[in-house]
Amino acid sequence: MLDKKNEGKKGITGQYAVADEELIYRFQNGDVYAFDQLVYRYKDPLINFVYNFLGDRIDAEDVVQETFLRVFKKKHMYRNIAKFSTWIYTIAGNLAKTELRRRRRRRIMSISQIGYDDRDYDIPDDMLTPDKKVNSDINEKSIREEIQNLPAKFREVVVLRDIQEFSYEEISDILKIPIGTVKSRVNRGRSRLQKRLKYLLDK
Amino acid sequence: MSPCQGYRDKIHDLIDDDLDGMETRHVRDHLRDCPDCASYFNQLARLRSILKGFGQTSTSPNFQVVLRERLRREMAGKKDPWVVYVGHPRRWVAVAGVAVVLVTSAFLVLNNRQVLMPGAAERSAGMHAPAFQSAAADEHIEYVSSESRGRIRVARSENKAAARPAKDTLAVQASPEEPQYTITPVSF
Numbered sequence: 001m002l003d004k005k006n007e008g009k010k011g012i013t014g015q016y017a018v019a020d021e022e023l024i025y026r027f028q029n030g031d032v033y034a035f036d037q038l039v040y041r042y043k044d045p046l047i048n049f050v051y052n053f054l055g056d057r058i059d060a061e062d063v064v065q066e067t068f069l070r071v072f073k074k075k076h077m078y079r080n081i082a083k084f085s086t087w088i089y090t091i092a093g094n095l096a097k098t099e100l101r102r103r104r105r106r107r108i109m110s111i112s113q114i115g116y117d118d119r120d121y122d123i124p125d126d127m128l129t130p131d132k133k134v135n136s137d138i139n140e141k142s143i144r145e146e147i148q149n150l151p152a153k154f155r156e157v158v159v160l161r162d163i164q165e166f167s168y169e170e171i172s173d174i175l176k177i178p179i180g181t182v183k184s185r186v187n188r189g190r191s192r193l194q195k196r197l198k199y200l201l202d203k
Numbered sequence: 204m205s206p207c208q209g210y211r212d213k214i215h216d217l218i219d220d221d222l223d224g225m226e227t228r229h230v231r232d233h234l235r236d237c238p239d240c241a242s243y244f245n246q247l248a249r250l251r252s253i254l255k256g257f258g259q260t261s262t263s264p265n266f267q268v269v270l271r272e273r274l275r276r277e278m279a280g281k282k283d284p285w286v287v288y289v290g291h292p293r294r295w296v297a298v299a300g301v302a303v304v305l306v307t308s309a310f311l312v313l314n315n316r317q318v319l320m321p322g323a324a325e326r327s328a329g330m331h332a333p334a335f336q337s338a339a340a341d342e343h344i345e346y347v348s349s350e351s352r353g354r355i356r357v358a359r360s361e362n363k364a365a366a367r368p369a370k371d372t373l374a375v376q377a378s379p380e381e382p383q384y385t386i387t388p389v390s391f
Binding site: 036039040043044045047048051052057061064065068069072073140143144158162163164165168183186187190191193194197198201202 | 211212215219242243245246247249250251253254255257258259260261262263266267269270273274277
């Protein structure tokens with residue numbers, strides 16, 4: 001049996017001394033300390049994924065909390081035929097999509113509640129020139145906004161591939177869609193971002 | 204379709220480092236000859252390196268504390284046999300509220316019944332209520348129904364008859380408006 005002190009530490013190869021699958025197995029057998037280790041390993045990668053997908057820090061933290069609660073409650077549903085990371089990302093992804101749907105419903109409701117007289121109109125500001133928008137070489141805020149403007153199906157694959165650096169095969173496992181579909185969505189998502197952010201990327 | 208369209212997907216593969224040696228050389232040759240595709244490749248490569256830097260967000264410092272608290276509450280709610288047996292405390296607050304409303308309503312209904320039908324309780328217990336007793340009772344009549352008022356008025360008139368003084372009474376009670384006179388009997 002491995003030393004508990006080294007469970008949370010990465011080795012020279014960047015891998016943890018104890019695999020995630022071993023930790024979840026221990027947790028399934030009643031070792032709550034193993035669950036703590038999984039939280040420690042996955043809290044930051046998951047917040048990155050969900051935050052970049054939802055674009056809201058507080059909502060993202062809530063979704064990640066809910067993800068760990070699900071893992072805790074449904075631990076026996078994990079079968080050692082898939083990687084633990086795939087399983088937990090699938091849970092987080094599904095919860096994030098649910099949150100997105102909830103937001104859409106809220107938005108529709110709030111629009112329908114606006115009366116004729118108190119309707120507000122947002123006029124898009126087309127007068128902003130690229131140089132006004134850019135504070136430094138790369139305006140992170142603009143890029144984050146453009147990521148949020150991508151359709152959800154492109155956004156999730158771009159985040160998983162280019163921010164989280166998952167392989168196409170892993171993304172296919174997480175989202176339960178064919179690899180070909182993943183590749184095509186990544187390409188289309190990137191191309192859309194490239195078109196919208198040309199003024200920043202040319203610098 | 205643009206002649207470069209076929210290269211665009213290959214450019215994504217090149218960025219992903221997903222091409223074999225020969226394909227890589229073929230695409231790189233095209234990039235050297237085509238400024239549009241070269242610009243597209245450079246922009247995508249730049250975008251990719253920026254996006255890599257977006258993975259630096261961390262959870263808030265109290266993330267694990269909050270999570271433990273939520274887990275504790277969830278587990279407590281599930282496993283505590285007392286909670287399972289009696290249900291959630293909120294349910295009992297609602298039950299207590301309904302009980303208070305019912306008791307208050309019952310009290311008010313019973314109270315109103317005594318006001319509307321004075322002596323009902325005594326009658327039901329087999330006792331006779333005094334028909335007319337005092338000025339306080341007289342005042343009480345003002346609030347009763349016409350039916351009971353009639354009955355009580357009869358009782359009052361009987362009472363008045365009974366209270367009428369005999370002919371040879373020596374003391375005469377004058378009306379309230381008139382001054383009172385006392386007649387003292389004289390013996391001859």
